[in-house]
Amino acid sequence: MKIQIIAAALSFSLAACSNTQLNEQLNTSVPAKVQGAVATSAQATDTITLKQIMADPDWFGRAPESWYWGDDSNTVYYQQKQIGNPLRDLYAVKLLKNNETSQVDLSSKHKIADQNGLLNQTRTRKVYTFNGDVFVKTLANDEVKQLTFTSSTERNAVFLTNDNIAYQVGNIFYAHNVQTGQIKELANLKMSEKPTGIQPPKSYLAVEQHKLIDYMALQQRNSELKQTQKERLANENQTIHDTKFYFGKGNRVAHASLSPAGDKLLVSITSAKSSRNKSDIMPNYITKDGVIAAEKVRARVANNRQYQEQLFLLDLATGKQQALRYDNLPGFDDDVLASVKTENFAREGKVYKSEKKARNIHVLQMVNPIKWSDDGQQLALMLEAWDNKTRWLTSVDFVKNELVTQHKLHDDAWINWSFNEFGWLNASSTASLYYLSEESGYSHLYHKELDAKAVKLTSGKFEVSSVTPMLDSQRFIFKANKKHPGIYEIYQVDLAKKLIALTDLGGTNDYTLSPDESKLLIEHSTVTMPPELYVQRLKAGDVAQQITHTVSEQFLALPWTAPSVIAIESSKQKAPIYSKVYFPKNFDKTSEKNRAVMFTHGAGYLQNSHLGWSGYFREFMFHSMLVQQGYVVIDMDYRASAGYGREWRTAIYRHMGKPEVEDMRDGVNWLIENANVDAKRVGTYGGSYGGFLTLMSMFTDPDLFASGSAIRLVSDWAYYNHGYTSNILNTPQDDAIAYERSSPIYFAEGLKKPLLINAPMVDDNVFFEDTVRLVQRLIELEKQDFETAIYPVEPHGFVQPSSWLDEYRRIYKLFENTL
Template identity: 75%
Template sequence: MKLKLIAAALSLSLAACTSSSISQNTQANNIPEFVEPAAAVASNSTNVITLEQIMADPDWFGRAPESWYWGDDSETIFYKQKQLGNPLRDLFATSITAKNNGEKVQLAQHHVVSDTNAVLNRAGTHEVYSFNGNVFVKTLATQAVKQLTFTSSNEHNAMFLTNGDVAYRVGNIFYAHNLTTGQLVELANLQMSDAPQGVQEPSSYLAKEQHKLIDYIALEHRNAKLKQAQKEQLASGNNSISDTNFYFGKDNRVAHASLSPAGDKLVVSIAAAKSSRDSSDIMPNYVTNDGVIASEKVRARVANNRQYQEQLFVLDLKSGAQKALSYETLPSFDSDVLASVKAENYAREGKKYKSEKQARNIHVLQMYNPIKWSSDGKNVALMLEAWDNKTRWLATVDLTESTLVTQHKLHDDAWINWSFNEFGWVNDNQDNNSSLYYLSEESGYSHLYHKGLTGKATQLTSGKFEVSDVTLTKDNKRFIFKANKKHPGIYEVYQVDFAKNMAALTDLGGKNNYSLSPDESKLLIEHSTVTMPPELYVKDLAKSTPAMRITHTVSEQFLAMPWSAPSVVAIPSSNQAEPIYSRVYFPENFDKTTQKNRAVMFTHGAGYLQNAHLGWSGYFREFMFHSMLVQQGYVVIDMDYRASAGYGRDWRTSIYRHMGKVEVEDMRDGVEWLVENANVDEKRVGTYGGSYGGFLTLMSLFTDPDLFASGSAIRLVSDWAYYNHGYTSNILNTPADDAIAYERSSPIYFAEGLTKPLLINAPMVDDNVFFEDTVRLVQRLIELEKQDFETAIYPVEPHGFVQPSSWLDEYRRIYKLFENTL
């Protein structure tokens, strides 16, 4: 196919670029001192993109609105903005009709407007919220604010009870506060200890003899029993004394606790207090304020992590009853879901695995608000998950029988996503009509479902797109949500009703997040495009007029720069049916160069992350770096390889038990597409990436050594057994169960495959991917007598670099690598 036709079909949007001729040094092991391109040195013009500019403190190009939310009047917008030159944030207020960015809210007024976590009473006249550890009540009609507590404790989880009282939590104690009388009542005190046994009768031989022979001992025992009896009589005959203690045993902790709006029940999840950390889970910090090396505690490695479970209880705060909820009513609660995995690993050792049913370790899913009560406090639903990550249950609780009732079970032979687990109540104050909504990936994509407490569920949305951020309107008739329906990389806001009528509420393109106004008449939208950082917009839902922009925080200097707008291309895959969406940056006249182009492939981190979307990227420095490379004639590609977010369940789980295989296949497809469609020399393609991108840089260089001419691995993972449990065990199970998966997914096992120049950039105070990953890999490369690698260390940097000097040093080295090898 002709290059011109392809370029036209892709609707390439190319910024004007300045290319410079750079002399090439093909001696990869004799890299000279780096020299900035002559054009960059000779000119201060904004037409030239330099490393010094793009790696400087990002304040230079703007400080985007953060933590934005609606005011109570549905006319005012609040947002935070970083201060220039320091990490502090200011709170701003602006109107939906304002022509500027609004006014800074004085610190003395923050308690009045910092109500993003507010909960309304049933009448909708008042709201309660916590601010700086104290509880506040606001009268919405007058905006009068009353501070309810004045303590040094951290009061949180503030809510209205159905009787009008305000409830809140301090540690593991729950209180009810009467707004009229000011009376404070302790509802429950969750004790992590064994229940007191009272005065015990002597039981052993020696104790009985002591009581017989020593009058003093017998007298003390009698007096203790008298005091205990008097205390019990006093408590039973005096309403002013109540025992609100509930005991859960020593060495335990409260994992979750949720109070009923009726104030009469509490659902509690209890877990062992013992941490999974091993004493060896430490991180040395060499550059400290006192000059002494600090040994800092860090998270457990997945290889050390123990299995855990939580025990659920329902507490009756009126009667004092404490009843455990059994998981045995959950379907597949005892299935051996890892039988085939264990059998394969056993067989490798010459053993035979015998599968047996056994209760799985189950816990409340780690998510925001995983336990939800109906507004009248008569029903409660919760999201549960198995420790093996393969089953999720949405269950309600039969409060009469104290049993779990499964409303929905989602199983995946790979793993259940940590996203798309939203759920909530519909018509939750109607005894005979209460129902649930929830998200599920059972169709292959995250979609919205509705289900009565009996009967089957109804799927309200469908198609090859993902639904998230669901809001149910107050009239219980519509759901508003975010979805990438019209393109995998474009996120708009939609609505759907129970008749499955779906309509778009925005048509902005790019990437959009939203918040529905309190009166449900408008949307507050955070909108961005590939070349424009996020700004705030307001869309009036009653009008067909476009959304109106209300903030302007991007600097003129940034707007004047000649950024290269990448095209998002659907690259055909040679290994599966779906295309690989990619950002491709084309230099000017890329198809007319007399010499074939050189190219760089950037590989995003996180694994499960989307970067080939049409919004502003969290990799903004990389975006600017790519624009600089384009100015100098490079083609750049940034692929959403398999396992990236945004493309459904099967795309996500394609790496199950073998990370780094299908992704490298996709990277090869990307290189071959560049060769065929962008006039690229297949021998002059380099790659780089950080975190998961660093891991894939290693896997591509080690397992497909002819694919790239060179690569730079940043904050890399070299052995997945050293990474955390929450992420890694989803994909590879655990080393104890599935050593095969870890060995075929970890670059350190394939290091002998390195034949091309490798630059390793490693932060030393990285508590996410430990510096140990780099140290072990370097030692392995030394023992393999490899010479085509260099290591740059950054002593004060965490996983995400902070200091501009470190960013500049890192990218100078990456740029130098490409200049000398491509």
């Protein structure tokens, strides 16, 4: 194995402490409660303890959340968690007053709760909702007017092109004239059959009843007269306005989007029938009334049904309701699973016959999948096939009432749920779109005029995301890991493909552009430093200024270990496996070979070997503690991790757990060859997908690790959700082979080394059932070398410090006893 250190994060102190006894480490005490906003450095020691690590995270800082610009582009707002409870306070930072920071009073919060507000076309007013009511702000004088005072929940407030305001209540759309106060109902979407009016008697008995009983005949006549008068009134009196559109009983609105011109509405309708099976429940044993609760939870992929959505274009002026068909989308009827079904049929001794058949298609599940141009004259939407193989970016031809494909993206594996951003360039002289696509193997930015070929604006082995088009429709701001897979900086590119790096902060960075486009608000972090907010002028080479300081002195004073990010040569493919490696002091000079731990991150498609602050911050601190005691720790971005392009992402298609375990073996071999590690003294642990990989590695490659701990594990993918699992393994009905070779429960016979299973019981993500079934399987296989720890009140992501501490005491004890 070749060693190549790609990047190393800065640390506050790399001083390693001597090894401690197990009981001493488990029981070292820290202050029970955090006193004040931050702990002082006097409280800190050089020893990192489990009890400190697993305490309420308030002890090390409460990072800024939900940050955004004020309208003046010189004020920044952010939320911060209160100490010891889940409530958040809102703060304002005045940039022109030396970053003066103050808490926003609850009484005035409605005036600045406009983070997601929308501007009118002249950019002089903003509309937004607060606590279910609609507010309008005049930007010139900061005057705020409350438009609605109702117990209903108004949402999706927008300006129309005539400067009126539209909003939605349930499935009813309204236009509100701010000047006159008049409210007009634009559309009422009814999930019922259209009334047929007064019907004459039809059955024999009904006809005879009307013949023989004068009262019944009179009632029929009066009803018909009233109906005729009502119809005449609607036709002849302009104050009468019928806005009802009927979509049939048993359906629901999946998406509805109103044109800025207020004249059209795009509606997506699907069945109201739940995909849940009645058996999709989660028992909750610890409840406030002492009674077991059968919580309704998400459907299992094995139970989930196929679905599609029907698109309708509504003309609000004429009341016309036009269905938009999918049959002009290229590939709408392709049998994309033909090879998969052929393989599965053959296993059963059957022959699969492929044929063309319309696929189930729906609006892609993403933020804002339906986009109107500012003038309401153009409409674009992102569609996806239910089988996850094809994505269509379409516009709508309002003359022909049909979808027009602007871009088709097909992937034999699955379309990424990330990198689907798109929108209109409204200042362009001709209608044009921008969008992201992985078609080159990496997410890149494209520009396309409706009647022209798309132009690729960025290129290279890096991923583009978080795109912001600028007002001139000539430039874009975006985030990308261009200079290193684990470093995310902010860039600018124009339609001429001129690319400029705006930041050079290292680590990871997210941003938002100021309203006047003069500055960036940046959330910046490094491996050893939690996120803080910075402001930088929109100018290459400008220095970002830190405006928040929320990390505690106690955290800063502790000797955290900064890992090196290393590109480990793979034995299976050309691309390297980027990994964080935590080295103890003098690791290469120890009298005996070192022991090591491999941490495996969760989510599958997630990146953890980056150079920013990790969501696995407790694990980072745990690794620093292990390093103090002489452990080497490795944290790998195995195949299927995010950040490395489409090929890396889809390497696990139809066989989860095989490529990743191959990468894990390469990681262990690297430690043996380069970090003076004893091959027989390597343990592993991980949660969720990491728990799954702990099982797969210990079941299918039983000599790889000396011990392992699987946390909130997946043991059988047929029991996981549809959205994630069907992307990678298709469905059990179509591809049972993929599920069987990807699920640890089928390989439990291979367990040879000590296994610790840690399972939360109110986990509505990975059900506790996965653990129960696996444990029963291990019992039936007469396996003895495993233990199970359950956590009755914990969800998928543990919350209680006591649970975190108990869990990691057990993991630490496992490694101390087996390595």
